Every structure is written in C-alpha cells, then in structure tokens.
Amino acid sequence: MSDTPLLALEGVNKVYRRGLLDREPAFQLRVDRAFMQSEIVGVMGPNGAGKTTLFEMIAGSNVPSEGRVMVAGQDMQRIRYLQRDRLAIHYHQSYQVRQFRKTRPSFTMEQAASAYPLVHLFDEPQFNTQDGYIGFMLDFFRKLRSEKRLVFICLHPTATFQLSILKEICERFLFVSGGTVTNYAHFDDLTSQSDVRQYLGVLAP
Template structure:
C-alpha cells in the first residue's frame, strides 16, 4: 500500500569539513504516515527539524535513504515542481534553493496543482492579533481536504502547548538527529527526552 509519506532509512550526514570526513551531525529517520492529519513536530534547536523538512520537501539531498510522497520519490521530481507535492513554509521569509545535478527535463513532473504535504516551520504565533485561530482552522481545513500537515513548534510559552494539543493528533520528536514518532500527546509526554525538553512549561501547567 502507498502511504501519504514514507521516509525510508533516511540519513543525512554533515561532515566536519571536506577534508575531515568525521561526521559532525547525523540525522536519521524512518517512519511512514498513511492518513491525512496534523502532525506536531518538536525538539531542541539544532536537533535537525528544519533539515528533516528540507529532506522531505526535496530541497536538501539525503546521504542515503529516500522520501516517498504518495509513492513518488521526491528527489526524482523536477526541482521546480517539488513544491507541488510537498511545500515548506519557511521561518521568516528565507528562500532555499533546490540543488540537483540532473537537468529538470530528465526528471519526473509533479502532476499535481496543489501540494499534498504542507510543512509549517515555526510559524509566528501571537496571542495579541487573533491570527492563531485562523491558522489552526486552516490546518484543519487542509486535513479535511485529505492533506498532511506538519507543524513545527518550538514551545517557549504555555499557549504553544495549548496550540499543539488543540490541533495536532500525532507527534514527531527530534533530538540530536534522532526522529521518533508518537501516536498522541500523552505518549509524547511519556517520552523522557520530550519531558526534559518541555520541562518548565509542563510544571507550570501543573502549578
């Protein structure tokens, strides 16, 4: 059966330099998601969240392994059409360039007008302006239309946890390059590194 997203034995290794090939950072992921939904992604800064988004949307080349979106290898799709399958909404307004050694004419067309996967990278949430409500409704709308939404949040205020609890049904925790999926918020909280990461915010909640 074809999943919406299959991340197969994916690995990205950054070495210390071109000469010194000692790995400086290694990201590994292996998971699949078969149904539409809103997946919360959390983890400390520098743990590999944005790199994982880049690998899934095909703007970063894996060292090994593959990413299949609706059964299609994202890295074999024309670079100018990859965002028709999976789109990365960047933090602030940075633009990333797609690199490929193969010319687009030799690659596969996306055959889609609107992306199946929507990856939101730490969107700005501000309780003052009310936009949060519209953003959460939009994530739900995408899910209802059969799409898969990733919401990367780096919670540093309590309402960030309220947001993920309200809108995300499953979670992915990334720490030091290790990617672990969780079926729901409770099992995420049972995971010790996640507890340590959310530490203060959770105790505040108990208080």
C-alpha cells in the same frame, strides 16, 4: 484507500561531516517512517537537532545521504525542481522556503502528479496572541487535513499556549533529538518522556 503512503521516509539518513579530511559526523539524522493518510503532525525538538533538515528533505530541497523521500509514490529527488512544491511545500514563518542545488536539467526529470501540494510543512508558524490570527491558522490546518493533505507543524514552544495549540490540533507528534525521530501517538505520551520534559523545561505540563 490506496496502499501508497502519502509520505514515506524510506531509510533516510542525513550526515554532515566535519570536513573533507575529517570524516567524523558533525550531525546525523535517521528516520524511517510512513504516513499513510492525512493528519496533523506536531514536530518538536532542541535547536540543531534537525527539525528543519527533516522538513527540507521532505520538501526535496535537501538531499538525504542515504534513503529516499517518497510523496504519493514519487521520489522527491527525481521531480523537476519547480514542481517539487506541488508535492510538498515548506513555509518558514510566512514565506515559502526553497533552495536547490540543481545537478541536472529539469526537463530530464519527472513531473509532479499533483497540482496542489499534498504535504504542507509549517516551520515555526507565528502564533502571536496579539493579532488573533491563531484561530484562523488552526482552522486552515484542519481544512487541509479534511482535503486529504498531510500537515506538519514544527514549533519550538516558548509559551504554554503554544503547547496548548499543539495538544489541541495535532494527532501525532514527532520528537527530533539525538539524531533520531521518535513517534508519539498522544500528547500525554510525548510529555511524559523525561527527555521531552527536560527539553520543555518549565513549560512541561
């Protein structure tokens, strides 16, 4: 096993300020964490806390104000725009999301060292009880992990079965709230926290 993490968020800080003159931060997200190996990570947190911003920074479509996002040792911001999804790919519901502010010509940048995405970010995948696709989606997440990929599933649970899905499939949880990202190794650790219970409301187990 190599020492290079599959994904490293190195001193990442994202700040949105109120305006050009008013430099007061309107939004802030700090995260410093390395993911050494393939696993399935569940991400939860209140609206506006920065779940999607976190995914965008990992996929290289949002530039951190400070720090670096490294995928398999490559700095996402130095990779050619069209090749960034070979390292980390971001899906919102069914579709790939990407929007780059292109600040330099692609040919001056590095090439991605992978032909198939290493990090898969699923932002609010549609788990619909009516259509029966849930089981296939969960098996697919497991297949990606067995192929040494890192899988993130971001869900804003609105029904108990969605929590059951996260509990069944995720091996680690991130709770994004109050400008920070907190790591929990077990579902029960996550759901015993008072802020998480408050967020889950009536769904809290």
